[in-house]
Amino acid sequence: MIIGRYLIREITAPFVRVLLILIVLFATYSTADLLSDAASGLLSASSIAELVGLKLLISLEVLIPIALYIAVVLALGRMNGDSEVTAMLALTIPPWKIFGSIVNVSVMLALAVGVLSFFGRPWAYARLHEMAGYAAVTLHTxxxxxxxxxxxxxxxxxxxxxxxxxxxxxxxxxxxxxxxxxxxxxxxxxxxxxxxxxxxxxxxxxxxxxxxxxxxxxxxxxxxxxxxxxxxxxNPNTDRGPGADYSAVATPSRKLLGSTGPADIAELQWRLSTPVSTILLGLLGIPMSVSRPRQSRYARFGTAILAYFAYYLLFTSARTWVQHGVVPSVPGIWWVPGLLALFLLSTLVKPLIALMHGPRPA
Known part of the structure; x- marks a missing residue:
C-alpha cells in the first residue's frame, strides 16, 4: 500500500502541474481571442469570463488525458533515471504493482472525463450558442x-x-x-x-x-x-435574434442515443470514447517512458508528444469523417482507439520485461 500510494503521488503531482499549465495557456489564448470582440463593441467585458470558462469546461475532456499522458511519461522517466524502478524490483515488488497504479489513476480520471464529456460538454455548448445568439442582436455602443x-x-x-x-x-x-x-x-x-x-x-x-x-x-x-x-x-438592438440552428454538440446525450444522423452519431461516439482514450493514453505513457541507460530521463519526451498529436489528429479526423458520412457508424471512430489498444497490447510486454530485468544494455 505504501508503494502504491507513492506511485500514485508521483503521477498525480506532475499531472496537476501540467494540467494547470495547460489551463492557463488555454485561458490566456481564449481571452486574447475574445478581447478584440470586446474592444469593437461586439462583446461585453463581463461576458469574457463566462465565455472563457465555458470553453475551458469543453476543453477539459482533451486537456485531462494529455496531462495524464505527460505525467506518466515524466513520472516513470524520472523513476527510471533515478533507478527507483530497479530498487523496487530488487525489493521483489512485482511489475504489475506499477502497472496497476497507473491503471487506477487512469480509470479515476476517465470517469471524470466521461462526466464532463457526456453532460458538461453539451451544456457548455448550448450556453455558448445562447450567448452567441445574444451577441448577434446586441451591441455595446x-x-x-x-x-x-x-x-x-x-x-x-x-x-x-x-x-x-x-x-x-x-x-x-x-x-x-x-x-x-x-x-x-x-x-x-x-x-x-x-x-x-x-x-x-x-x-x-x-x-x-x-x-x-x-x-x-x-x-x-x-x-x-x-x-x-x-x-x-x-435602441439599435432587436428584441431577439434568429432561431438557433440545430447543433449536435449542444444536444443532450440522451437525445443522441436514438438518432441516426451522421453528425449525431459522430458526436455520441466522441463523448463515449473520450474516457476510453483517457485510459489508453495513460497506459501509452508506460512504453514511452522507457529509456536506455545513461540516456536523459526526458530523451523520449519529444517522441511521446509526437505520438500524442498523431493519435489526436487521427481521432478528430475520424470524427469528421463520420460526421460527413465518409466512414459509416460501424466502425465509426472506434477504430482509432482500437488501433491504439492493439499497439499497447503488442508493446506493453516489452516495458514490463524491462521493469523485471532492470535497464537494458546500451
Whole structure:
C-alpha cells in the first residue's frame, strides 16, 4: 500500500502541474481571442469570463488525458533515471504493482472525463450558442470607435460615426441603418449619447440629438416617411435574434442515443470514447517512458508528444469523417482507439520485461 500510494503521488503531482499549465495557456489564448470582440463593441467585458470558462469546461475532456499522458511519461522517466524502478524490483515488488497504479489513476480520471464529456460538454455548448445568439442582436455602443462600420444581426444593422473624444463620450455625425421586415430605416444624428444603466435592464438605448429618420419601403408601394427630431431615444438592438440552428454538440446525450444522423452519431461516439482514450493514453505513457541507460530521463519526451498529436489528429479526423458520412457508424471512430489498444497490447510486454530485468544494455 505504501508503494502504491507513492506511485500514485508521483503521477498525480506532475499531472496537476501540467494540467494547470495547460489551463492557463488555454485561458490566456481564449481571452486574447475574445478581447478584440470586446474592444469593437461586439462583446461585453463581463461576458469574457463566462465565455472563457465555458470553453475551458469543453476543453477539459482533451486537456485531462494529455496531462495524464505527460505525467506518466515524466513520472516513470524520472523513476527510471533515478533507478527507483530497479530498487523496487530488487525489493521483489512485482511489475504489475506499477502497472496497476497507473491503471487506477487512469480509470479515476476517465470517469471524470466521461462526466464532463457526456453532460458538461453539451451544456457548455448550448450556453455558448445562447450567448452567441445574444451577441448577434446586441451591441455595446459605449465601446465603439470612430471611423469604423459596425455590422451586426447578419447584416441587418450598420452603425457608423465620424468622431468621438473618448470611449463612452458622445459620438458625433452618427449614421445608423436598420433593416426591418418590410422597410429599411436610416437614421442620421449630430450627437449620440449612450444612456447609463441600460445594460442592467437588458436594453441598450442611445440618446440622439438633431436626428433625421428615413423609413424607406422595399416593396415599392408603401410611401416613404421622413421624421426630423431634436431628441430621439433609439435602441439599435432587436428584441431577439434568429432561431438557433440545430447543433449536435449542444444536444443532450440522451437525445443522441436514438438518432441516426451522421453528425449525431459522430458526436455520441466522441463523448463515449473520450474516457476510453483517457485510459489508453495513460497506459501509452508506460512504453514511452522507457529509456536506455545513461540516456536523459526526458530523451523520449519529444517522441511521446509526437505520438500524442498523431493519435489526436487521427481521432478528430475520424470524427469528421463520420460526421460527413465518409466512414459509416460501424466502425465509426472506434477504430482509432482500437488501433491504439492493439499497439499497447503488442508493446506493453516489452516495458514490463524491462521493469523485471532492470535497464537494458546500451
Amino acid at each position: 459605449d465601446a465603439m470607435e470612430p471611423d469604423t462600420f459596425y455590422v451586426g444581426q447578419h447584416g441587418q444593422r450598420v452603425i457608423f460615426f465620424a468622431r468621438r473624444d473618448s470611449p463612452g463620450a458622445p459620438a458625433q455625425d452618427v449614421f445608423v441603418q436598420i433593416r426591418h421586415e418590410d422597410y429599411t430605416q436610416i437614421i442620421s444624428a449630430r450627437l449620440a449619447n449612450p444612456l447609463q444603466g441600460g445594460w442592467q435592464s437588458g436594453v441598450s438605448q442611445v440618446h440622439l440629438l438633431d436626428a433625421h429618420v428615413y423609413d424607406i419601403a422595399r416593396d415599392g408601394k408603401t410611401t416613404d416617411q421622413v421624421v426630423d427630431a431634436g431628441d430621439l431615444i433609439l
